[in-house]
Amino acid sequence: MSAPSSSPRAESFPAHTPAASQVFVTALSQGPLTRLELARRAGLSPAAVTKAVRPLIEAGYLAESADDESRPALGRPASLVRVDGGRALFLGVKVTGDEVIGVLTDLCCRVLVARHLPLPDRRPQAVLATLADLTQELLAEADGLGVHVVGAGVAVSGDVDRARGLVRYSPFLEWREVPLAELAAMTTGLPVTVDNDVRALTVAEQWFGAGVGLSDFALVTVGAGIGCGLVVHGRVVAGAHGVAGEIGHVTVDPAGPLCHCGNRGCVEAVAGEAAIVDRVRRATGTEVADAAEAAALAHQGVAAAQEAYARAGEAIGRGIATVANLLGPERVIISGEGLAAYDLFAEQIRDSFAAAAFGSAARCDVRTRPLPFEEWARGAAASAIQSFIGQSRNGPSSAGPSATAPLLAGQPATAGGPRP
Template identity: 70%
Template structure:
């Protein structure tokens, strides 16, 4: 976690306090008894964690006419005071910057978009800084201070050092993004891979709430995967984990930008599909919408391209389920627009690949807008703020 000591942090200075806060954040309102049951902490430890968080207003008690537990303790539920602090989340794509102002419960209050004409850091960073300052002014209108900035970028991102080591869609290498953004905005900054950031949001506020083990697979411009194992988002020993897009499932397949052949991303990502469609049809197809129109009009060659893409995704999901045994796999990303064309290939390949009872894994789709990816960046800022990024 990167932050500067001059900024206030939530007083979750112990693992127990951080655990209590994140439990209430995801599952609240909860009584102290329910918190103890979910966290497996003693009642005394819960009380010790809750009291200072209430004193500074991050947790509040929902009064319930003096209700008492069986042991005579107050049974009023405790919840997070969402308006106590705001956070800014930024998602940088190859074409635009999306920024959101979110409250402490990661609900989006304001969203801003700006198109990018150039992808060099020298062009992107001033635009990003301008959006952040706009949202800081919005926060002033709410009378709430912004406590952190989260930035989500595709590719190999070192969260601990705040460095974008390599982002293929932006063509960035070794950009010290957190340090630059901290200097420009005056905020504590968390920089993470965009799929991991979205996974944090799903773990705390979305389809992963309450699950100890799940995977988030994203399809679209790339093929990504966020992993949660034993309640922790996996970042890997070297900051790279879950890169199912670079599983080589066909050594004789098309070349991938990573240097290998037949990667899932080289078969099923939007750019790969467009290349294949152009080759099969001879048409100058430049957008996913054009390719979808051809497929849905019944072009057999284009439909076969999508079927093959679905098969590649299904085999990749089968590999994840066989290796980690998650309770659920969530499929999301802008590529879900083609899910009707992918679905059968995904189902069949997953069923063929999954071993034994691994096939019982719940595989679901969850359409999410790019604003939700920016919300994921805000979630990482909240995570850093409350001191729970301990993986």
């Protein structure tokens, strides 16, 4: 078979049953696996796995190879089922307040190329123009690989309706009611999935990161904002209105500083980088430019700066405890650009969490995982991969009890397609 062009084209994923999708996702996130182990982890019978993998192997999405390390004393080695990551390519884009980060990934969400472009103008038209330039750069890189780019994901902060591809409100971009999936699809010529940036990063962590194999975990991001992605019973939870997990807007001090959401004393109003910088400025009477300067003052022993970070740590710890008390996750992963100053408030986060967590919720595994913005763009690609896998079926999965099955249930529509 000749190598396909990397130019965008419509392509359907050949998993037409819940079982086939379930088998593929299990192989993607936990493979390579023998068929027997694949059946066990997917909650399916060996016969169902054999039926499910056949069209996926024929279409080139799965491959089978001998596992020489498992060779018994007599007989043939076991065969391992794995995803052929080179079968399809995806674009992932993270939009920040001052730059657009893009990655080209394979089907296993391995980053092949990363690009950063400055964003001097945050208006939607300017962002789309930058997105067009970034897409062309990444498609040019894909040309040499001879593999189709079949989808793109775009991640932005704020209130995002993934099902409609609509950015309802993004405070850092100052956007309201922007139909980004539709506009980005027209710009790129690709099917586009738009999601909240923390939720997209949570998808990547569930399938490819620190959440692999966990049924219940939370991802808390600290930095310009305080975000939280939730996985409950194997499903990334958005809630009825798309804002589940917004611990940044949990009130920890009713008399605290005003938050951009209109309330007072939110976790983000105390622990977001802008809040920390503002508190250090007011307390020291000096012109602190950004979070890096605030952290430098704290490291130099300036008491007011150290107090600002201590207060931030207490707020974050209470926010994490709220998640642990309500949902009882097995693990909470702390990430985000704010981890650059983690040593300044790590103790306060731990102590505040321990004090506020109820009973056995305090046994939750709280760990840090520094992730650069390229990983957030990778999260957008993971959302695109998730949509691509789930596009061939609708409705909840009946494939079995595996934690990955619900993640594909009720997949949102994606906007756009190849240009005519």
